[in-house]
Amino acid sequence: MSQNSNTTEQKLLLELSQGSELAFTTIYNKYKNIVYSTALKITKSKILAEEAVQDIFLKIWQNRETLAEIANFENYIFIISRNHLFNSIKKIARETSIISEINLNDTGLIDTDITIKDEQYNTILNQIVEQLPPQQQKVYQMAKRDGLSHQKIGEDLGISTETVKKHMAQALKFIRIKISPYMNMFMSLLLFFKL
Secondary structure, eight states, X not given: OOHHHHHHHHHHHHHHHTTOHHHHHHHHHHHXXXXXXXXXXXXXXXXXXXHHHHHHHHHHHHTGGXXXXXXXXXXXXXXXXXXXXXHHHHHHHHHHHHHHHHHHHHHHHHHHHHHHHHHHHHHHHHHHHTTSOHHHHHXXXXXXXXXXXXXXXXXXXXXXXXXXXXXXXXXXXXXXXXXXXHXXXXXXXXXXXXO
C-alpha cells in the first residue's frame, strides 16, 4: 500500500471512528469482496459467506470508535474476519453435535416407546387368546408361537388339516373383533413414529 493511499485510509478510519456513514460505505465497498472471498473459501457456502460479510462489517461499525488507532486496516480486517469465521465454524460444529445428540436421544425415546407399545399390544393379544376355546387356543399358539404348519398341527393334535384351518379362521376372527378397539391407538402411534 502506497503512502498516499495509507494516508487516505487513515483519514477514512478517523472519519469512521467519528461516525461517518460515508467513510463506512467507502471502507465497506473497498473490503467487502476480500472478506466475502475469504469467507467463501473457509465456509464453502455462499449464504454463510454473505452472512459473514454482514456480521464482520457490523462489528466494524460497532467498534468504530477504536478504528482511528489502527495502523494497518487490511491486517485488522483479516484478523477479525478470520476470528469471526473460526468462531462461526466452531458454533456450527457445536450445534451440529447437539442436534445429532438430540436425534440420538429422540431415537432412543422412540425405540423405548415402541417397545412399551409392543409389550402392551402383546399383553392385550395374550389376554384375548386366553379367551379362545381350548382347541382354537392350541391351534393358534402352535401356528403363531411355534410356527408350525397347518398339516403339522393336525398331525400333532390328531385332527384334519381342514379342521385346523377352520379353528385358525375362527380364532383369527375372534381376535380381530376383540383387538380392533385397541388397534386405532397402536396404528396412530406407529404412523406417528414413521413420520
